[in-house]
Amino acid sequence: MSRRPEMNHRTHFDKVWEDHVVFQEPDYPAILYIDLHLIHEVTSPQAFDGLRPKGLRVRRPDKSLATMDHSTPTLPLNQVVMDPQAEFQLKQLELNCQEFGIPLFQLGSENRGIVHVISPELGMTQPGMTIVCGDSHTSTHGAFGALAFGIGTSEVEHVLATQCLLQHKPQSMEIRIEGKLDPGVTAKDIILALIARIGINGGVGYAVEYTGEAIRSLDMEGRMTVCNMSIEAGARAGMIAPDDTTFEYLADREYTPKGEDWERALSRWRQLGSEECATYDRSITMDVSNLEPMITFGTNPGMGIMISEAIPNPDHVKDPERKAALIKALRYMDLKPGKPLLGHKVDVVFLGSCTNSRITDLRMATSLLDGRKVSEKVRVLVVPGSEEIKKMAEAEGLHQRFIQAGAEWREPGCSMCIGMNGDQLEPGQYAVSTSNRNFEGRQGKGGRTFLASPLTAIASAITGQIMDPRTLM
Amino acid sequence: MAQFSRITSQAVPLPINDIDTDQIIPARFMKGTNKEGLGENLFNDWRFLKDGSPNPEFILNRKEVQGGQILIAGDNFGCGSSREHAPWALMGWGFRAVISTSFADIFHNNALKNGLLPVVVDEEILVDLFDMVEEVPLVNFTIDLAQQSLLLPDGRAVEFPIDTFSKNSLLGGVDQLQYLLSMEDRIVSYEVEHDPS
Numbered sequence: 179m180s181r182r183p184e185m186n187h188r189t190h191f192d193k194v195w196e197d198h199v200v201f202q203e204p205d206y207p208a209i210l211y212i213d214l215h216l217i218h219e220v221t222s223p224q225a226f227d228g229l230r231p232k233g234l235r236v237r238r239p240d241k242s243l244a245t246m247d248h249s250t251p252t253l254p255l256n257q258v259v260m261d262p263q264a265e266f267q268l269k270q271l272e273l274n275c276q277e278f279g280i281p282l283f284q285l286g287s288e289n290r291g292i293v294h295v296i297s298p299e300l301g302m303t304q305p306g307m308t309i310v311c312g313d314s315h316t317s318t319h320g321a322f323g324a325l326a327f328g329i330g331t332s333e334v335e336h337v338l339a340t341q342c343l344l345q346h347k348p349q350s351m352e353i354r355i356e357g358k359l360d361p362g363v364t365a366k367d368i369i370l371a372l373i374a375r376i377g378i379n380g381g382v383g384y385a386v387e388y389t390g391e392a393i394r395s396l397d398m399e400g401r402m403t404v405c406n407m408s409i410e411a412g413a414r415a416g417m418i419a420p421d422d423t424t425f426e427y428l429a430d431r432e433y434t435p436k437g438e439d440w441e442r443a444l445s446r447w448r449q450l451g452s453e454e455c456a457t458y459d460r461s462i463t464m465d466v467s468n469l470e471p472m473i474t475f476g477t478n479p480g481m482g483i484m485i486s487e488a489i490p491n492p493d494h495v496k497d498p499e500r501k502a503a504l505i506k507a508l509r510y511m512d513l514k515p516g517k518p519l520l521g522h523k524v525d526v527v528f529l530g531s532c533t534n535s536r537i538t539d540l541r542m543a544t545s546l547l548d549g550r551k552v553s554e555k556v557r558v559l560v561v562p563g564s565e566e567i568k569k570m571a572e573a574e575g576l577h578q579r580f581i582q583a584g585a586e587w588r589e590p591g592c593s594m595c596i597g598m599n600g601d602q603l604e605p606g607q608y609a610v611s612t613s614n615r616n617f618e619g620r621q622g623k624g625g626r627t628f629l630a631s632p633l634t635a636i637a638s639a640i641t642g643q644i645m646d647p648r649t650l651m
Numbered sequence: 652m653a654q655f656s657r658i659t660s661q662a663v664p665l666p667i668n669d670i671d672t673d674q675i676i677p678a679r680f681m682k683g684t685n686k687e688g689l690g691e692n693l694f695n696d697w698r699f700l701k702d703g704s705p706n707p708e709f710i711l712n713r714k715e716v717q718g719g720q721i722l723i724a725g726d727n728f729g730c731g732s733s734r735e736h737a738p739w740a741l742m743g744w745g746f747r748a749v750i751s752t753s754f755a756d757i758f759h760n761n762a763l764k765n766g767l768l769p770v771v772v773d774e775e776i777l778v779d780l781f782d783m784v785e786e787v788p789l790v791n792f793t794i795d796l797a798q799q800s801l802l803l804p805d806g807r808a809v810e811f812p813i814d815t816f817s818k819n820s821l822l823g824g825v826d827q828l829q830y831l832l833s834m835e836d837r838i839v840s841y842e843v844e845h846d847p848s
């Protein structure tokens with residue numbers, strides 16, 4: 179059971195949670211009110227189908243937003259023949275949104291993009307909100323101090339019908355990130371290092387709040403990268419209490435309040451954040467002062483090392499299950515223990531996904547490109563997270579720099595993060611990817627994924643092998 | 652949703668930790684718009700070799716385990732994505748319960764909402780279970796939800812935890828969506844109080 183904090187001992191999470199409990203019976207889960215429900219084509223059709231036979235309507239279409247991202251092509255529409263199944267799925271979403279009056283950014287809309295990219299960029303994601311989506315990386319929105327988490331399709335149906343969810347209150351965990359990052363080391367490296375340390379089930383049952391100097395000094399995009407991958411540590415949600423960085427990002431976005439409403443919202447948002455004497459069910463601290471760029475070598479996001487380190491040797495692992503998992507992962511990846519990953523060949527570099535496809539990620543990558551070309555042996559896919567980011571990048575000329583370097587500049591979407599739209603690895607290929615999952619076959623059957631930051635990805639693209647970006651800076 | 656009270660069945664051992672949802676049902680099989688047929692693609696990339704033929708080494712391809720309704724798996728089962736396609740695929744294959752030491756949160760929720768019972772046991776029991784099926788592959792286990800008990804072939808009864816609400820839902824006492832719908836008045840008052848617009 180989670181503790182019942184007194185008023186002045188509440189954590190940020192406690193405040194947001196309590197503010198949304200509609201009702202709770204003893205022994206029953208809380209009925210939690212949802213402020214924003216995000217919807218995409220893959221996990222929603224069965225939920226809409228559930229409503230019809232029961233004669234139910236969508237309770238609050240005005241608190242719902244749908245987009246198309248997972249199975250959309252990343253080549254211009256006039257250049258692709260769409261997979262008929264994917265096309266049907268997209269059509270289905272369109273019809274469902276029409277029937278139930280839900281706003282939809284469909285193919286062709288200038289607001290379309292990856293669900294976790296567009297909601298913040300439109301200013302729909304706001305501090306203190308509850309946000310859900312049939313997608314585990316909903317944790318991204320926690321960067322704004324929202325309580326945001328992924329749900330299954332049955333729960334999508336519950337939210338459509340009632341704007342509420344049945345939830346047991348998770349425990350709370352503070353993850354304090356101290357220290358100052360060295361140049362070339364980024365938010366992505368922080369979260370990969372954290373997961374390597376606490377493990378992919380280290381956060382199960384917890385809502386995580388990230389605190390500390392290193393978190394405070396991140397911009398919103400870096401904070402989103404960190405919160406995005408909270409789920410890779412198994413956490414229910416990852417949150418960062420809002421501060422001036424948050425408010426500056428939100429000011430004047432399309433859906434944020436304006437004028438006096440903005441002032442009122444600000445004073446409400448400033449009440450959020452954990453109390454000085456708040457206590458968490460669990461607290462851990464990690465210092466990132468000497469952190470190097472991180473990279474994964476295995477088949478889950480917790481199997482990561484600093485880029486100069488050697489691949490762990492199963493012979494040195496005592497726990498029999500961890501040892502078995504390591505052996506299995508190295509066999510799948512076809513890697514030798516004890517050797518460094520640096521210099522390992524790379525076939526594909528993917529720069530994209532809801533973890534790292536935002537404008538700062540693209541700027542970071544082009545800064546390292548600096549007139550260089552990518553290796554002829556490497557296929558490099560750059561997939562902006564949204565139409566808006568694509569437009570911004572093109573206005574800055576970033577796309578030309580990618581194209582001139584020999585990279586493919588694509589249309590926005592999830593793309594090779596999940597490989598549902600045809601952008602896939604071939605069996606046996608090695609990819610350095612800025613996405614969030616390196617599970618077996620995640621990016622295409624038999625494909626092998628090294629997760630890393632945009633800097634490490636582009637450095638590896640340039641040299642055709644796994645490369646420490648700091649050597650090119 | 653499917654109800655659950657008591658099953659007796661042989662068990663299928665999958666002694667691997669951190670089995671993620673991309674293994675349970677790879678994303679390329681999620682382009683459908685209903686819940687049907689996913690069982691055919693359960694563990695697809697482990698079940699089939701590169702040339703598309705069944706992998707004779709993989710447990711689900713063995714004749715003797717066909718019809719087994721209980722899956723026994725390593726720690727942290729179902730980590731990864733929120734896809735409810737994972738429990739749909741497991742149930743499509745014929746599984747009614749998964750036994751492990753721990754489950755990923757979203758998978759756990761999704762399973763309960765579909766009548767697929769996640770049974771949490773401690774490490775020692777899990778090791779015993781794997782040993783038992785290794786020795787006698789066709790041995791039967793019984794899971795009794797009302798009693799919250801897992802009956803082992805050696806006569807032991809192991810208690811497992813489940814929250815009251817989910818238990819009642821699975822036993823057919825509460826329909827979760829109906830329960831939420833019955834709270835309409837409270838939801839309206841909440842909305843009036845918090846969002847007068």
Ligand code: SF4
Pocket residue numbers: 247248292293294313315531532533591592595596613614
């Ligand atoms: S980019 Fe990848 S992780 Fe993010 S929503 Fe799309 S498929 Fe999921």
